[in-house]
Amino acid sequence: MKIKLIILACLVLVIFACNSGKNVNKEANNPKNVILLISDGTGLTQISSAFYFKESSPNYSRFKNIGLIKTSSSREDITDSAAGDTAFACGVKTYNGAIGVADDSTDVKNLVELASLKKINTGMIATSSITHATPASFYAHTLNRGFAEKIALQLAESEIDFFAGGGLQYFNKRTDGRNLLNALIEKQFTIDTTSLNDFSKIKSSEKAGYLLAQDDMPSTIMGRGDFLSNATELAIQFLSKDNSGFFIMAEGSQIDWGGHANNAEYLVSELIDFDDAIGKALDYAEKEGNTLVIVTSDHETGGFTLAAKKKKTEDGVEYSDYSEIGMTFSTTGHSAALIPVFAYGPGSEEFIGVYENSNIFEKILKVTKWGGLD
Template identity: 65%
Template sequence: MKNISKILTILSFVFLFACQQKENEPKKPKNIILLVSDGTGLSQISSAYFFKEEEPNYSRFENIGFIKTSSSQEDVTDSAAGATAFASGIKTYNGAVGVDADSTSVPTIVELVQDRKIRTGVVATSSIQHATPAAFYGHEVSRRFYENLTEDLYNSDIDYFAGGGLRFFTKRKDSVDLTKKLEEKGFYINTKELVGVDQMNGKSKAGFLLAETAMPKMQEDRGDFLPNATQLGIDFLNNEKGFFLMVEGSQIDWGGHANDASYAIAELIDFDNVIGKALDFAKKDGNTLVIVTSDHETGGFTLSAKKKKREDGTEYSDYSEVDVTFSTGGHSATLIPVFAYGPGSEEFKGIYENNEIFHKIMKVTGWNSKK
């Protein structure tokens, strides 16, 4: 009897230890929402605190890090190389989409998770074939091969996309209408407007192409397309296996290139509203990791004191009023912030290379392990 009692006591300790160890294991996120604000550095983010009427959603993050953005051959990256780092975990040359520095194709996160039945989607305010969204489904030696990238999208297993770029589907050199081909493949396709999930005729895949090239600017009454397309993507993709959704605020970058502060800030505020949608879902869901970052900074955007003139014509800086200045019409090599919320978010603290975003996602989800 004493031996049996000892055995039961040992088994009890083993069971309790195993339970405690399991409780201490970090929770794995089921869903990943990656939000990319193209061309956005710390100063652009700071502008939301001066120009947005409500408290920016950036304030809701506790785990924050920084990435180094140089591409494989250049100190200053472009969007194609930057997005390929996020999508495939490798450094490549500027202009490359889903290919390595030697121009060989590399698998994207969208492709790597398909065998796990993880549903995937991309959203952008550019054409859907533009560098950042294309890096998650395409493989081309040049980001300018828009018609080829459209074919890559058709041939991919992506479940949801929304943005511009209709002309590369319907006005092609080969005269093939790829919207019709996608419908034959089982897609719900809409070229007029976003609709609810219940209006998609029970389709398991959906694409929204709402502009011939890029979507309109916020200043041209684009409205809530980006927040709404993000929410629709979440609703459409959400399932018991999990999903991966990449959303790009594309035109913050374009405002930076144009040295147009009003353009860039309006797009940044729109993107901050997207962050709110993602965080609201993640908070309620409890199994979703939200990551917010950018491929690079554009424009050398600076929040400076407003320059004014005295009565005698001399100039001075009025520290009571913020103005925006630019130092370049191109990209810069500044460190880029990374904000993370949800299970696994602690992994994104620190300073690291941009391609580590991919590896950290695969690590915290367990998507890099054998099934």
């Protein structure tokens, strides 16, 4: 009889242990923080360039969970950044040029609005103007991406807690004569228009904003330096200070512009700079343990290719030298290529597979429960 009781007790303990383990794993799959890194205009070939031209090991190689997204907009096979990033930010397919609105032009709730309802801190970073299509899609609602002054006004009225990028002229040199810097200060923002501060300088601030260029930030080639990495790190420090949880979107905007210009040096330098920012996000996530990092792009630009370098013999006969890479382009526009998604941290398994770009939004809400989804 005693033996039966001992066996029964052991079974109860095993069942309890298994159930406890399931509860722990379930909890671990709900990240507290999300860092979404968007490399505008970046397909697999652009990413591949880091493995050949970056002097250190690319941070892309640190991911284990990888998927692919389809990027077509609601009306076009080939998306632009506005429609592509609205899909990420709002979970809907819309027409090219639309910011935060559905195909029927009605406003759609974005991740900043939904996360803020849960008292989650939010931040936006871009190497373009902060009013550009990608960052704008996460806090604004306009029928056309070109309405930069309207987008700037909506940023000032939004629940964003931290931002860094260019676009100062849309705040203080507006056609309506308003100075939105005053409006931001009234909302408890510490504003800097010269450089990023050390965290110690803004630690006690309620909110922080950096507008460091009249329009777009300079390129890496033209001396932007480590702005993207430093801004990402500063945003993490600032938004995590009260332990409320945070959402950050950081964009490597100008990879896309290198593709449009068919300028391989420009493109690769911006891609490597973006990879450095990935490193900052992953370093924090690995140490903190409750942060989901997602890296993807809205679309590919330039039809970029890493092929054998074309050379000529002494007789003038062209041949392909397979020992050296030549970078070529097939278009100055966007392409319809599937785009990789890299994910790390709790909930990262959700991002494996092939799915629509709008599912990124749904997957973030599912794993964080910021939208009240089970």
